[in-house]
Amino acid sequence: MSGKLGVEIAALVEENLRLVPDFPMQGVLFRDITPLFANGPAFAELVALLANRYAGKIDMVAGLESRGFILAAPLAAELGIGMIAIRKAGKLPGPVVGVDYALEYGTGRLEVQPASVPKDSRVLVLDDVLATGGTAKAACDLLSQCGAHVVEVAVLMELIDLKGKDKLAEIPFVTAVQVREQD
Numbered sequence: 472m473s474g475k476l477g478v479e480i481a482a483l484v485e486e487n488l489r490l491v492p493d494f495p496m497q498g499v500l501f502r503d504i505t506p507l508f509a510n511g512p513a514f515a516e517l518v519a520l521l522a523n524r525y526a527g528k529i530d531m532v533a534g535l536e537s538r539g540f541i542l543a544a545p546l547a548a549e550l551g552i553g554m555i556a557i558r559k560a561g562k563l564p565g566p567v568v569g570v571d572y573a574l575e576y577g578t579g580r581l582e583v584q585p586a587s588v589p590k591d592s593r594v595l596v597l598d599d600v601l602a603t604g605g606t607a608k609a610a611c612d613l614l615s616q617c618g619a620h621v622v623e624v625a626v627l628m629e630l631i632d633l634k635g636k637d638k639l640a641e642i643p644f645v646t647a648v649q650v651r652e653q654d
């Protein structure tokens with residue numbers, strides 16, 4: 472299942488995006504969302520639109536280190552709910568559970584503290600970009616292992632050529648913008 476986050480969020484993303492060729496390595500066209508975070512009114516509007524969509528539907532927001540944190544923290548605060556920090560390996564003190572995953576440029580390991588994940592909670596997984604889908608899938612696996620229910624994976628941008636959505640299989644997925652890798 473997949474869908475769109477809405478035209479307002481799509482416009483905010485498209486108007487506040489920087490394309491950076493060959494970053495962080497040759498051949499990668501990097502979608503830099505930093506200008507959106509630096510634009511106060513646009514960032515506030517983004518958080519308000521997300522809060523409007525998810526109010527009453529989720530118990531927790533899971534942010535994926537590190538760009539996902541920048542989105543998840545203000546959304547959680549706006550909704551008055553908790554944020555789950557899903558972090559790269561070795562950053563969280565234990566007890567933690569972890570899972571290895573592949574990236575568009577490299578490999579990684581994500582970890583979470585089970586104590587930060589309420590059992591049976593309805594969790595939104597939030598990040599800036601879905602590329603290969605490895606990060607989001609790993610996050611969903613971790614949350615399931617901890618007894619949570621992933622309501623939806625939401626990103627600002629989906630790199631459709633990398634078919635990351637396929638990795639998510641039956642997990643509901645929503646994006647604001649779909650782009651081809653080299654557009």
Ligand SMILES: O=P(O)(O)OC[C@H]1O[C@H](OP(=O)(O)OP(=O)(O)O)[C@H](O)[C@@H]1O
Nearest residue numbers: 536537538574575601602603604605606
């Ligand atoms: O769909 P995937 O192929 O897994 O890639 C998407 C992930 O890659 C980026 O994070 P990155 O690991 O570069 O970390 P950062 O946010 O700390 O820059 C991005 O913010 C997503 O989390």
Ligand SMILES: Nc1ncnc2[nH]cnc12
Nearest residue numbers: 500501502503575600602
């Ligand atoms: N091309 C890309 N731009 C921004 N973030 C990414 N994460 C993985 N691939 C990316």
